[in-house]
Amino acid sequence: MSAGTASDKSARVTPAHIRAMKGERPIVSLTAYTTPMARLIDRHCDVVLVGDSVGMVLHGLPDTLGVSLEMMCLHGAAVARGLERALLVVDMPFGSYEEGPAHAFRNAARIMAETGAGAVKLEGGRQMAETIAFLVARGIPVMAHVGLTPQSVHVFGGYRVQGRGADRARVLDDARAVAEAGAFAVVLEKLPASLADEITAAVEIPTIGIGASAGCDGQILVTEDMLGLFTDFRPKFVRRFAELGAAAEAAIAEYAEEVRARRFPGPEHVYADTPQEAGR
Structure with a gap:
């Protein structure tokens, strides 16, 4: 896959393509939860994520912890019907993978089978490395997610910036661990820009930033945030490219x-x- 294939409708983007984009042109990613939105996004993005943010954006939940596997499969299948070329990645919701590798495999396999996704995403660093390796070895591509991991919001004491001060080494270690475990890419959320740049240079897989750094290998935002459709709150890292809600x-x-x-x-x-x- 060449660096200019964002508009090439003949090629379905795969995790291997995304992995190969490390150091090439920036990877463009957005979230989607419905077929119409997926159709709008498909021609412009490399990765479309069905994020567990669906719980807050579409279902009015206070956080992502109440999102179920059934919800992810329902929205994942809807998004798949709207995609022709972008890679579909579906979040594994809270409680669907933390128990252990075998438990995670069963749920990831269900997501893949019911949605047609090309990969799953799960949160966590070194503590999830064994699970990531287990899934990858059994044919399930994994996108990792370190830094601020919203499913751990109560452990962190809120949606706080991660990786400052003494915490920097932990986040860097998490990123290295998921890369070594076989993840094909890693989302870096709400980190100091200098740390995101350091991680991007340190790992061999693409980094996809959200509240991280323009130096990451790619970027992702929640679509409803960047379109001004979700207005309950607005993180610092969100840029409104439209005000469709108004x-x-x-x-x-x-x-x-x-x-x-x-x-x-x-x-x-x-x-x-x-x-x-x-x-x-």
């Missing part, structure tokens, strides 16, 4: 006004008694 609310308000004033539906939106009169 535009949608304005359209809804206009619709409501038109209905109450009986200006909608107009003559052009209703049907006549005969097809001839309606012109169709």
Whole structure:
């Protein structure tokens, strides 16, 4: 896969392609939870992640901990129907892999079978290395995730920046451990930029940043964040590339006004008694 294949619809992106992009052009990634959004994203991105952020963005949960395996499979299958070329990666939700490698394999295999995903993503560093190696050895590509891991939010005491001060060595060790275990890429979340750059130079697999550094091998954002559709809170690392939430609310308000004033539906939106009169 050449560096310029983002617009090549003839090639389905695979984990091996992403792995080979280390040091080449930046890897573009976004989240999706529905078929229509997947269709919009597909031609522009290398990786589409069905993140467990779906729990907060679409289901109104306070965090990702309440997301179930069934939810991930449902949304993963929906996104798969909207993709032609991007690599589909599905998050393993909290409680679906921490018990041990065999438990993780059963659930990862279910995700792959029910969604058609090309890979799964799981959170954790050195403590998850054995599980990552177990999955990879059995044919399940794994994207790792270190730094701020939202499923551990209560352990961290909130959504805090990781890897500062004495904690720097831990995060670097986590990244090295998941790379050595066989992950094909690693997400770096909410780290000092200098640490993200150090990790990117230290590991042989691509790093995908979210609140990390422009020097990472790629970037990912939650699509609803960058489009201004999710407005409950806004992390520092989010850039709004559009304000679709405000535009949608304005359209809804206009619709409501038109209905109450009986200006909608107009003559052009209703049907006549005969097809001839309606012109169709």
